[in-house]
Amino acid sequence: MNVLALLRQRFAAALSELVEDPAPLVDLVRPSQGAQFGDYQANCAMPLGKQLGKPPREVAQSIVDRLEVDDLCETPEIAGPGFINLRLKQDWLAQQVAAALADPRRLAVERAEQPRNFVIDFSAPNVAKPMHVGHIRSTVIGASLVNVLSFLGHQVTSDNHIGDWGTQFGMIIYGYKNFRDAEAYRSQPVAELGRLYRLVSRLVDYQEGRKHSLPELTAQVETQTAALAEPATEPADEKQAKKAAKARKQAENRLRETQQKRAALADKLGAVEADGEAGPLAAAHPNIDALVLEETAKLHAGDAENRRLWEEFLPVCLEELEKTYRRIGVTFDHALGESFYHDRLAGVVDDLKQRGLARTSDGAVCVFLDGFDVPMIIQKRDGAFLYATTDLATLQYRVETFAADAVLYVVDHRQSDHFKMLFATARLWGLDQLEMEHLSFGTVMGEDGKPYKTRSGDTVGLTLLLDEAVERAHRIVCENDDAKPGGAELSADERRQVAEAVGIGALKYADLSHNRTSDYVFSYDKMLAMNGNTATYMQYAHARVRSIFARGDVSEAELAAASAELMLEHPAERALALELLRFSEALDATAAEYRPNLLTNYLFQLADCYSAFYQQCPVLKAETDALRLSRLRLCYLTANTLRLGLALLGIQVVEKM
């Protein structure tokens, strides 16, 4: 039961007698800001009063006169400039909670009236590279949206659009042909391919730095120095002088930055040259950057040898990814990577050309779009296709194969321009009925405010990250268990399992509880903080509830089957009951805006309500048996709601911790 949706229906009926289109006004019915304003409030009288030219309080009264909510609400109150405050009836509230209790699988959450077909594109790592910290957000947010939308009755297809066809394979192929350690490849193929990738990547970076970046930076330093050396024109007034001084300061800062960048790059190049292994290889392969591109091009052109190698490497790489997904409990319906669409790209370009949407410019096939400075290039001068081409082919495939109504991309915000152009092109192309959303998020930053890297400048592997989180969780679990007054109660095995749930849960929750397009600051300490708005707090709340049942020797079946009316006399009981009922609202809001943080907010608030209840209302020691049962049932629904809510976020709960 979604109480908010029900109230909105009632308001729609009342408002339709007063106004042509009640929809925008109905949206102004919402949960109250504070308990003093009741449980729900309607803010529609003010704008309607404006519209009708009548005093808002008068309008509020005429809405209330037409409103039929006697069955679920106390008499509505009109407050302030014209707010309508609603308070749910105690017995109605009790009935709704009982209905949720009677439905342990769905907790009385209704399915969407109009199920849609979603395709969610998330995670999307490059198979040749290990997943790193930047992949967490996409993976975790995407997976939770899949869960929530599916739970609400939508048809959801999850698709991991992996990068299995790009330059990184050219690197591995080149590395394999030139640098492989045959013995290592035989015994540890993944590790050896990883080593080859890193080695070649380093050598390519070296050559590109030597040939392009370093000269470019050197030139920049020169022009910036020259610009600073130019004599300043005499400022006309004080304001201009200030402006000029500021501009000069900025220019100085820019120069310093460029110099620093140049020095850092020079150091890096020097380090490669001085390296015992990489140094000689760099000297022996001066054109490795071009040669790698050649290997990639040969793969794309169907070269037998490269194709064979690709087919040999790919399963190995995929298995490595699969290990990580298994550990964090993420699965996909499909993993149709870039290579899957390879055969369709030429057709896409032809079709766009034929429809007059694309034309050749400067040798490249481009789609020029209104409102964009640059075109979207779908075929390079040398004939190669780009990711824009692949993305268009992918969209077409998803509409044709999955009958998608909506395609969601969980990708970091740096690609927002790309998606804007992609969607605009797709709409011109005829996909104008399709909802396309770029669910963007910020870059993962370290606590120093720079992209999260190790001290040596490498990106941090996801495996290491998980290990560290679980390790820290394990230490805390052990400490806590050892400190229990009745002695430790977890076996070594159980401690491991709990640490896994707590560590990985903390990592996921930290990502899910933020909804920022700005950058995300990664911090072990913050995500693993075992109090506050964290997964651990929720898991702990759950474990505490469960322990009541164990201690009180309570039968769950009895709780589920009980039929007596719930007693909600105590304010904390009532507040908890109301919060439990809002689960459905939280899920709908999460689905409507594709924002898992609305669900984490809800769960945190629920845990908070439970804490207050737990503190103020004795359960096992309640005054009467009836009250004891009623409170136990509230506990039971709380535990179930926490468990289900966390499960939808991809987070496990435990019985004891």
Added chain:
RNA sequence: GCGCUCGUAGCUUAAUGGAUAGAGCACUGGUCUUCGGAACCAGGGAUUGCAGGUUCGAGUCCUGCCGGGCGCACCA
């Protein structure tokens, strides 16, 4: 230079144009013969970057400025 995005308490942050900007961390004080103290309660701490504007009402929408992050044809 053009574009996107963000700026809320010391820190991390919440808030579909609605009432007194809500939390957590940290800080201060309190609760306890523990239905699990990884807890709870209370308190201090915010001109929501600045200046205008729209509105009955602005953290939210518009304009300008300041500051951070990111992106700007043939990488993904």
